[in-house]
Amino acid sequence: MVLNLKELFENKHNTPIDTSTQTISASITNADDIQDGETYHNYGKRICAITSASNISLQTFLQRVYNIRRASQVNNPQLQDAYRKQLQNKIQDAQDNISNLESEKRQHQTAIQNNNNEIDNRKNEITQIKARGEKINREKKLQMIIGIIILVPLTIYLFLFYSSTCYSAFFRNPGQITGLATAMFDPTALGKALNSLPEFFLLICMPVIFLGLGYILHFYAKEKKYLQAAAIVFVTFCFDCILAYLIAKNMYEYQQMISPVVTVKTYNVGMAIADANVWGVIFCGFVSYIIWGLVFDLAMTAYNKLDLNQAELESLQSQIQQLKDDNDKKQNKINDINREISNAQSNIRNYQSQLANKVSIDLNDIRTEMTNFHTGWIAQMAFLGMSQTTQADARNIGQQVINQMLNSSTNINNQVTN
Numbered sequence: 001m002v003l004n005l006k007e008l009f010e011n012k013h014n015t016p017i018d019t020s021t022q023t024i025s026a027s028i029t030n031a032d033d034i035q036d037g038e039t040y041h042n043y044g045k046r047i048c049a050i051t052s053a054s055n056i057s058l059q060t061f062l063q064r065v066y067n068i069r070r071a072s073q074v075n076n077p078q079l080q081d082a083y084r085k086q087l088q089n090k091i092q093d094a095q096d097n098i099s100n101l102e103s104e105k106r107q108h109q110t111a112i113q114n115n116n117n118e119i120d121n122r123k124n125e126i127t128q129i130k131a132r133g134e135k136i137n138r139e140k141k142l143q144m145i146i147g148i149i150i151l152v153p154l155t156i157y158l159f160l161f162y163s164s165t166c167y168s169a170f171f172r173n174p175g176q177i178t179g180l181a182t183a184m185f186d187p188t189a190l191g192k193a194l195n196s197l198p199e200f201f202l203l204i205c206m207p208v209i210f211l212g213l214g215y216i217l218h219f220y221a222k223e224k225k226y227l228q229a230a231a232i233v234f235v236t237f238c239f240d241c242i243l244a245y246l247i248a249k250n251m252y253e254y255q256q257m258i259s260p261v262v263t264v265k266t267y268n269v270g271m272a273i274a275d276a277n278v279w280g281v282i283f284c285g286f287v288s289y290i291i292w293g294l295v296f297d298l299a300m301t302a303y304n305k306l307d308l309n310q311a312e313l314e315s316l317q318s319q320i321q322q323l324k325d326d327n328d329k330k331q332n333k334i335n336d337i338n339r340e341i342s343n344a345q346s347n348i349r350n351y352q353s354q355l356a357n358k359v360s361i362d363l364n365d366i367r368t369e370m371t372n373f374h375t376g377w378i379a380q381m382a383f384l385g386m387s388q389t390t391q392a393d394a395r396n397i398g399q400q401v402i403n404q405m406l407n408s409s410t411n412i413n414n415q416v417t418n
Contacts, residue, residue, distance in 0.1 A: 044376025
């Protein structure tokens with residue numbers, strides 16, 4: 001309910017004045033009283049001029065404005081009736097809100113109980129599945145076996161390829177590389193590297209590094225971390241390009257050594273891009289690496305799905321977790337509802353306490369008119385040419401009086417909402 005306080009308690013000539021108001025009016029002189037149609041802002045300016053902006057007078061007349069506005073409200077039966085009706089409506093609205101919240105709370109509680117029943121059913125299914133023994137997925141078993149059959153020779157191939165290309169690129173003299181095949185596949189590379197422990201260690205680790213990258217690639221793909229997977233593929237490709245470039249460079253230098261035509265042109269990137277030997281090394285290594293990674297992923301996927309019971313168990317566990325997550329969300333909603341109910345009940349007690357009072361005071365209206373009087377007073381001080389220091393003192397005194405009187409009112413919580 002929206003109340004127009006101005007219409008309810010504004011004193012007009014044609015409105016009877018209550019006895020308490022007459023008493024207040026009798027205690028002040030006509031010159032000091034607010035005139036008909038005069039705003040409190042103008043009232044403050046006029047009184048400031050009459051009292052020569054005395055700070056004591058400012059306090060006195062602020063108190064007078066408070067008493068006049070308060071008496072107008074206290075002796076206005078229409079305002080008081082409207083206030084009581086407003087509080088009754090607020091109480092009814094709060095009670096209706098609590099009823100709706102309680103209904104919503106029961107719905108969430110029922111849903112949680114249903115979810116708990118479903119969780120118990122899923123757990124019983126898990127117990128039954130574990131009791132019946134392992135159940136093999138024949139299709140996935142065959143897929144895994146085929147993957148292993150392909151992986152074993154492909155792993156040997158990659159181990160031989162990367163150990164040979166690493167030896168050819170970093171340790172073999174250009175004169176020892178007679179062809180692309182011997183550069184990429186040299187079964188004696190490990191034996192030759194035995195003379196140097198660092199060389200042997202590097203040749204052993206190089207294939208393992210690439211196989212490890214392929215292994216990590218599978219898990220990134222499984223977790224759908226495609227950016228990291230793409231980064232691994234890119235790094236592998238770049239390293240294959242480096243090996244291919246070094247091998248092709250050594251082969252070019254060997255050809256220059258045995259060629260009767262002497263040239264001074266240095267092998268560069270542009271020549272490497274057009275060199276078939278470079279692309280031969282890249283595709284024999286990088287493509288095989290990609291195939292190894294795909295086959296390994298297929299074999300691992302088939303292994304994970306080999307046990308049909310395991311697939312069912314994982315599905316049931318996932319359903320249980322979803323039900324638990326749903327319960328957590330509903331419990332959080334119930335907690336929020338409980339807080340709303342508590343706040344509504346507190347408001348009802350406050351409204352009932354206000355109804356028990358005989359009168360109600362709208363402190364917002366009183367503060368507004370006291371402030372208007374105060375600003376008018378300050379405006380008149382500026383017109384009278386008083387110093388900024390004197391005006392600042394009046395501002396502070398006036399604000400202190402307004403706050404103290406309103407804060408000390410026993411009806412501070414009994415305010416009518418405009």
